Amino acid sequence: MVSELIMTVTDRNTEEIILEAACTIFFQKGFAGARMQEIADSAGINKALLHYYYRSKDQLFEAVFNRALISFLPTIKIALEAEMPLTQKIAKFVENYVDVLIANPHIPAFVIHELNTDPNRVVLKLKSHGVDPRIILRQVDEAIAAGEIRAINGEHFLINLLSLCIFPFVARPVAQGILQKSNEEYTLFLQQRKSEILEFVMQSIKAS
Amino acid sequence: MVSELIMTVTDRNTEEIILEAACTIFFQKGFAGARMQEIADSAGINKALLHYYYRSKDQLFEAVFNRALISFLPTIKIALEAEMPLTQKIAKFVENYVDVLIANPHIPAFVIHELNTDPNRVVLKLKSHGVDPRIILRQVDEAIAAGEIRAINGEHFLINLLSLCIFPFVARPVAQGILQKSNEEYTLFLQQRKSEILEFVMQSIKAS
């Protein structure tokens, strides 16, 4: 019993070290650009050990992709599907989501690229973790009917909200270049966006 | 003289065929995921011919990347740097830019991924073609001073505008999945965004 516990702990450690190294490399270079050897080096272990824990590059990648989704979808899911007054919900979503993005800035570009490269690979997974837009779409329509906001298209509104939150992270090099900001300045800029996005959106949808 | 002309034409044709095939493959799979053999097959030629016209994968990629930038930056540049009343300028920009995106839907994700993977590779090129944000930033401040729009932060506004236009293209698989739309439905959705974005933005910045 003791031995099992200890071994399991050791397992988890090495497995976890590998997975973290794999995340770093895969997030930055994508599936095709990542090298097993580089991941092994980054984890400080032998390449054969990668295959001992994760049998192939594909399976290691899948573990990484899962972790990427798990870091993101729950937050967006809870925020969008919760029953809560719309304006309050929007505020909470923007704040939570941008915080998650600041903590994991490389994940969106990674997921987007892999999904564009091979939409079939994990489309099922996306659906299983899937975000259900119906609740917030209904809330938008109700808020319009109640005269709380002006008449807007819920689907476009939802995509607008996501665009405003996520795009500055995926396009960071371009945006930072256009605005000619240093890393520190751009990081601050991203922090400010929480309030900027909220104000921008609220001004746009308020009943006139 | 005649022979030169004919040869040049032939050159251009093969070169162009290769470049177009390379664009298709590189745009979809990125630099690391693209295979020279696949590009050759797609162009219907021998692999050695790729190296005859473009000496290496790197140089072929650079030609592709150049073409990608040339498809995009002029439009955004002209639109943003033109001297034109702000609201009119915004309208023109959204319309023109979304049209360019519809015509070249894969380019933004491609550029973003390559820039994230290796920011150094072409950062110089981005700067040489660089968009100068100062003109539109000044226009925003002037419009605020003139009471035409409410007080907003120009930099955030510029990023908001770009986010709303570009993100639905780079994140198409995700967005299409969330909204549960078919390809045709999503294409229509993208068309509608021209007016939707414009209204969303205008409502947000109008003087209250």
Add this chain to the structure above:
DNA sequence: ATTTGGTTTAACCAGATGGTCAAAAGTACA
């Protein structure tokens, strides 16, 4: 017809890459 020039191809090469294997190292337990 022969030569001359660019164009296209098949065959080939060296190095990289994902993956395997048998042996070594470490660990708990008798």
Add this chain to the structure above:
DNA sequence: TGTACTTTTGACCATCTGGTTAAACCAAAT
């Protein structure tokens, strides 16, 4: 200590991949 077990490693392999080369091809000019 010796045994049974998992973990870790160095060496190795088959294949893939970017790139080269020499020869074939072809159109135009002499």
